[in-house]
Amino acid sequence: MTQAKAHYDRGLQLYDDGAYDGARVEFERAYELAPTYRILYNIGRVQKQQQDYAGAFKNFEAYLEEGGSQVPDARRVELTKEIADLRARTATVTIATNVPGADVFVDDVPVGKSPLKLAVRVNPGRRKVSAAKQGRLPATKVVEVAGSDRATVALDLAEPRTVVIMEKPPRRVPxxxxxxxxxxxxxxxxxxxxxxxxxxxxxxxxxxxxxxxxxxxxxxxxxxxxxxxxxxxxxxxxxxxxxxxxxxxxxxxxxxxxxxxxxxxxxxxxx
Structure with a gap:
């Protein structure tokens, strides 16, 4: 617990200094050591400063959900407005694959296994969507989305093709x-x-x-x-x-x- 608090305090100092990359690492390390909903708020604030709107949206929602009645009313009002703003700045992508149990990635970050029950919230721009499963060929598509877009990506993980190579012996001639x-x-x-x-x-x-x-x-x-x-x-x-x-x-x-x-x-x- 002491080590988690040390990371948390350093995260606050780095955030005040504008060193958002370092602050994010410190807050995430503190959350790993002592997973409490309160740190999710700090991680979300850093992500918004880094223009990772999808990440901030996810952590603000988790903060309110996990905090429940313990979240102060003023903070709940604040984050409700923040979430509405972030919803307009982000897009959602519904990802489907032709096989279940495939690992699904967005920009090489894992987001779950197929079939995904919910659409994935992403930042605007060009997003790389991919899926992989043992025994199948991986599939990747790139989708371009703007704020409030709802896109659908279908990935077809094909079976490996079998190529027959004939080894022809030297022809005998009398x-x-x-x-x-x-x-x-x-x-x-x-x-x-x-x-x-x-x-x-x-x-x-x-x-x-x-x-x-x-x-x-x-x-x-x-x-x-x-x-x-x-x-x-x-x-x-x-x-x-x-x-x-x-x-x-x-x-x-x-x-x-x-x-x-x-x-x-x-x-x-x-x-």
Missing amino acids: WIGWVATGVLAIGAGVAGYFAIDGNSKLSAARDRTDANPNDLTSRRNEVRALSIIADSAGAAAVIVGGVSLYYTITWGKEDARASTPNLAFGASGTF
Whole structure:
């Protein structure tokens, strides 16, 4: 009790000096140590000097309610006029949420849990109204009010969204098959070119009057061999390419089915 009185006395001194921030802290500390309705009057006076009209309104009303018949008549008349003046200087905001049990804040100061039975009295200006609840995304809105306004704010605390992230493994490709297909195709083309060139030279040699039969036979055998190589390489390229294409398509489908989804929870909200 002695400590509470010391804070109270310092609050009076600071109030007389115009140091309202310090006076408010001292009065509130005294009220914490010895909660009596009489100190609410002092806190309300400081709040009005600080232009915290909503706070002064709340504490003056609490003073009259808690004091009851103990409040002097002159003081009751004084505060009745003060409250009427403060009512015109402040606004009320009715706050609703889509879920019960949410913590509700005005300008980051807690004002209760939803659903709030009464509208919240606020100072004029831009007021930040927010709500939060575990398992839900917080919601915030800013409302601009003037004296005597009655505003309504609805806050929707949404459930967290689930985002599916697919982890896609590297696609398998039968590179060896495709490389072999390319080599065989090139080999078939080269052999085919030399076969055509050799056949052209064989025809020219046959037209010569001094053609050597052994030379003609050798050229013919060479052209035949190159043709066989070109045909064989071409056929092999088609076969190997077909097999490579089959595995490319099959593995692609298997890799797509093997993709593993990861669940990530995203948060959204306005602040």
